[in-house]
Amino acid sequence: MEEILQLFPESIRKMIDNQTLHRRHLLQEIRVRMFHPIELIFDGHAVWLDKTVPDRRDTMHILNRISEFSLYRMEDELREGYVTIEGGHRIGLAGKVNTVNGSVKAIQHIAFFNIRIAKQRIGCASKLMPYLHQKSYFNTLIAGPPQSGKTTLIRDVVRLISSGWGHTAAQKVGIVDERSEIAGSKKGVPQHDVGRRTDVMDACPKAEGMMMMIRSMSPEILAVDEIGSKADVNALMEAINTGVTIICTIHGKDLQELKQRPSLQVLFQANIFQRIVFMDRHQKPGNIRRICTQNGETIPMKTGVFK
Template identity: 60%
Template sequence: MDEILRLFPDSIKEAIQRKVQNRWSELQEIRFRLNQPIELIYGTKIEWIYHDIPDSQDGIFVLNQLSHFSLYRMEDELREGYITIEGGHRVGLAGKVNTLGGTVKAIQHITFFNIRIAKQKLNVASPIIPYLYKEQYMNTLFIGSPQTGKTTLIRDVVRLIATGWKDIPAKKVAVIDERSEIGGSIKGVPQHNVGIRTDLMDACPKAEGMMMMIRSMSPDVLVVDEIGSDKDVQALMEAILAGVVVICSVHGQTLQEIKKRPSLQQLFQQDVFKRFVLLEKQQQPGFVKSIYDQNGINILQKKRSFSHGVDRSTSIHR
């Protein structure tokens, strides 16, 4: 975790180390707010550091570490509200917004930092990958609220498809990673293992990226995280008409809720998705509650269980 600890002044770094000790594998977020206690989030558990309260000088130190003492180089990242650092960790930023013509130009006076700790979990998707394959991979939608592990699962699905599993050969996978979360790329190089046949477009708007990848990389499978806009939906439809399998995610809690969203109506009217993977927030991310087929039947209850990852309620938890 050196790439995270280096962001903080020595006194705060030492306070975090004392508090976390040997629990780095459980830590999900460090919330660093000026003039407030430091918040440590472990799944559903929260702890606080009440001494060593960050001040404005500490905030400047963190910004200098993030930007390597050159904020102007981060203009695009500041507009988006986050920075991806070595190791694939993402630092969310908030403060006073500077607008131009009604759109966000940058975030000024940054006083809130959210360090989201990236952890690749190899084989986390091994129990569910057979559900997504039937002679070929099927169009799949992952559904879950924030911090349920959608990206963690999708990342490993990408790796398995692009590397192959059991007797299923590797396929060409194109990933459009708009928020740099799937690959956690630095200068275009993924920090996570995304498989040997994966091509990744980093920090690119989803709709444009999907069209670019179809034209240039001839993928078998197209993967994109957190769809929602009309442009996203139109690009997905273009990909499907081009014969490409799509795997994506969306924020939500139930399949019924997702089906009511106006922007997604075309996808459901065309019966695009053949698999729906529903996640539920638990102590550890990646808890698969249900896997529905295109008829709304929970096939997770009908298939044989896997020796690793299925609890007695038939849900998968990795």
Template identity: 50%
Template sequence: MNEITEVLPELLRDAISAVPEEARRDTEEIRIRVDRPVELIQKGQPLYLSYVCTAGDAQLILSRLSNYSMYTLEEELKKGYITIRGGHRVGLAGRVIVENGAVKGLRDITSFNIRIAREKLGIAEPLIPFLWKENWLNTLIIGPPQTGKTTLLRDLARLSSTGSKRIPAKKTGIVDERSEIAGCLRGIPQHSFGRRIDVLDACPKAEGLMMMIRSMSPDVIIVDEIGRMEDSQALLEALHAGVSVIVSAHGWDMKDLVKRPSLKMLWEENVFDRYVELSRRRGPGTISRMYGKDGEPVPHAESVMTC
């Protein structure tokens, strides 16, 4: 967590260091709000520190995030988050500046949500028998927030681009709209991937899918959190171009997603070969169910119920 603590005020660093090591290891988010106690999210539950963030602390954090040059964060402030070294993402909240109906940026930032990016190398390997059949099967990973969707996608991208004894390395493209999968810093992925990886960072998914296909001719495309009509249309274009897709979407389960009009065309075209539902039942990454193209449970998938 050195990449995170180096942007924090020294007294806050000390307060976090005083937390038992095991609890620090389980921390998923550090939530900092002006005039409120700092909150650590561990296994989905809050732990409040005695340290209360001041306005001066918030200004110092923002200065360190921008390397003391706020103009360099202009684009990030429009999006509401900053990616820092190590692939960690810092979400921001404060006063929104709107111009001509569009968000121009943020001012008076009073809340920071530091989402700790952790690699879990190898967690996707038990899924190979279920997601690979002479090629990667078109797969949709479903789960509510903090169920490990992005972590699983990241390791699937690593497996796809490195290959293994069981599968060859494939040209793999990541369309990383929110800089979460690859955690790029100035375009360079901060996580472990193979030699055959290409990343479009901070690029809208629909546009990025088409750009990746036209420019990099990938065998496989990895995309996080589809949800808009444009995403669905672009995915269909990718599939018609012969590219395998592995994507995620927010939802409690398949039944939840089927109700979303923006994804309707994907169900009508029956594009996915595998549906993987995640939960936190036994911690992030718990695979609760896996379905095939016909909507029937995949046989023997219970052998990898937790990744």
């Protein structure tokens, strides 16, 4: 949380600190909108800091802190609309978009920030693991809407695979962490516990990073977050053809929706995923709604396993 608090001017920092001190484990997002009260989003409810209204000077302070006083350093992030800071916290940015020949070049006059709090929940995947393994690990897709806990879950899955669990031996895991959210690396060093036998390719495009990781680190399991593009899918297919098992996440609410996406057709046609884990979000992230095969066959879950 300190990585986040230090982004703000002193007066705003104190207000946020006071409002979150005893419930930081419930904090999901901090929404900053120029000339509007700051919004703190907790599990199941939101709190407005009505007396804390950031002006242009405040938002420039935040932006300078995020960029370490070098907007040039953030050129790629400004084009994508988000930046990941130390601790794996992801900050969405919005404002006036600058385009060149119809393509986004950068976001200028940034006036909106969505600070998503990265949380490590050690052990949250413990009871899921037997459903992902039978003599060997299944190629697994973790699907759900935004903020349903996909990244938190895959992080703990990786930790358990890499360190071993029950009577299952630890295996070598490679993370291709394009958005620096799974491992939350700072200068290449993971800030989250991702296991003893895990190697991380940080801030690298997934499509290139997967093959780089396979060539350089020979993982048995490859983990990637938020697949979706055709390039991602092609790289996944190449990786699987080398004998690597894939664990990945994707935005999606149900199997029918996923199967209708053109970019995913090749994966479903090749019957790549033996397990698909669907998550949803009610009062708080982390609810596993269903486990199934890609043919739609539901894998029975023990009652109460995923509370």
